[in-house]
Amino acid sequence: MSYVDEIYERVVRENRGEVEFHQAVKEVLESLRLVIESKEDEYRKIALLERLTEPERIISFRVPWIDDNGQVQINKGYRVQFNSAIGPYKGGLRFHPSVNESILKFLGFEQIFKNSLTGHPIGGGKGGSNFDPKCKSDREIMAFCQSFMTELYKYTGAAQDVPAGDIGVGAREIGFLFGQYKRLTSQYEGMITGKGLKFGGSLVRTESTGYGVVYILEEMLKKNGKELVGKKVVISGSGNVAIYATEKAQQLGAKVIALSDSQGYIYDQNGINLEIVKQIKEVRRGTIEEYIEAVPSAKYTAGKGIWSIPCHIALPCATQNELDLEDAKMLRGNGCIAVAEGANMPCTMKATNYFQESDVLFMPGKAANAGGVATSALEMSQNSMHLYWTFAEVEEKLRRIMVNIFAKAEDAAKRYGVPGNYVVGANIAGFEKVVDAMIAQGIV
Secondary structure, three states: HHHHHHHHHHHHHHHHOOOOHHHHHHHHHOOOOOHHHHHHHHHHHHHHHHHHHOEEEEEEEEEEEEOOOOEEEEEEEEEEEEEEOOOOEEEEEOOOOOOOHHHHHHHHHHHHHHHHHHHOOOOEEEEOOOOOOOOOOOOHHHHHHHHHHHHHHHEEEEEEEEEOOOOOOOOHHHHHHHHHHHHHHHOOOOOOOOOHHHHOOOOOOOHHHHHHHHHHHHHHHHHHHOOOOOOOOOOOOEHHHHHHHHHHHOOOOEEEEEEOOOOOEEEOOOOOOHHHHHHHHOOOOOOOOHHHHHHHHOEEEEEOHHEEEOOEEEEEEEOOOEEEEHHHHHHHHHHOOEEEEOOOOOOOOHHHHHHHOOOEEEOOHHHHOOHHHHHHHHHHHHHHHHOOOHHHHHHHHHHHHHHHHHHHHHHHHHOOOOOOHHHHHHHHHHHHHEEEHHHOOOOO
């Protein structure tokens, strides 16, 4: 049995029921098979893949807090510190009822390679809780965040582990978490990113993931003799990533014609009016269906189906495994020429394989959605140097990082004889840097 197959079987056996983690490991190891088999004896001797697929540390804890009725509530809290070979652990905190160890391990594992690709010295980690911030008062959210950080702070710090926001963790939650850390440690340091601009945050952090997706998409199109200008784009989701991917795509001359949320999707053949979407989602926190009240010519459809809309480019920016094989076939059949993942693992493995085997350009999430963590690292740099860069300065640094990520993925794919396979290229480029660091540091 090959080393790749042996390790995948081990992961499944020792992490029973953790299907999201299994999927992430399988996809990464399959794409790395070429490079692993070329050095199989060396890697086996030092148990490289066993160490790579096993988190360095998992912290699990209870989070007690008191609701507005005086009732004590209990949630689960986690931090998966996956790999610190190239720097302190870095990855978001997710507050959502779906959070469990499997999802956080999948996200933390992906984060290792994504962070490596940015070129910044940051390792991979992820954390969160099954706490649901929806319909909670500000006082309840503050109480939860303070309790959560009262345990987590023991394992974080600017040179140890630097969390950030994710689903359910925005500026409000980051502020409460940072305030509690400061209270407990008496340290004012960049131990978390996504902070408010008045206390160490960075411009472009809100826009960064969405902007980054479009920057790497534009580079991929350009290198393959195509352009973004005039293309029709369908984007799933209507949260932070989707909104700012829409904004940058429109700025660069594309027409975004569809967005979605968990209830359904809108189609506007004249192009999405982003200011209306921002008002609905960022101000009123409403549903995407409200868009048709302001734009009666648009069409709303309940449920799934956004990938049935004919387009040139698809950007899945909602959640994992939202785009399956049938969706992939519909997209290609309707003229789609490129897909870039704005979310974490939004395409199933079968869909990913289909895109790679067809003539559809495909950029995986660990490369395409690295803009968020790249800008988080830029925030860390500003904090450590006590500097504050302008919007234009940060955006230009972000653009260059995304262009460089594409170049790394393209180069690695060519070196291993699979030109144009950016899944393999991105994984190999991220893997090589981490592995070199792991080998140099000995058996740790």
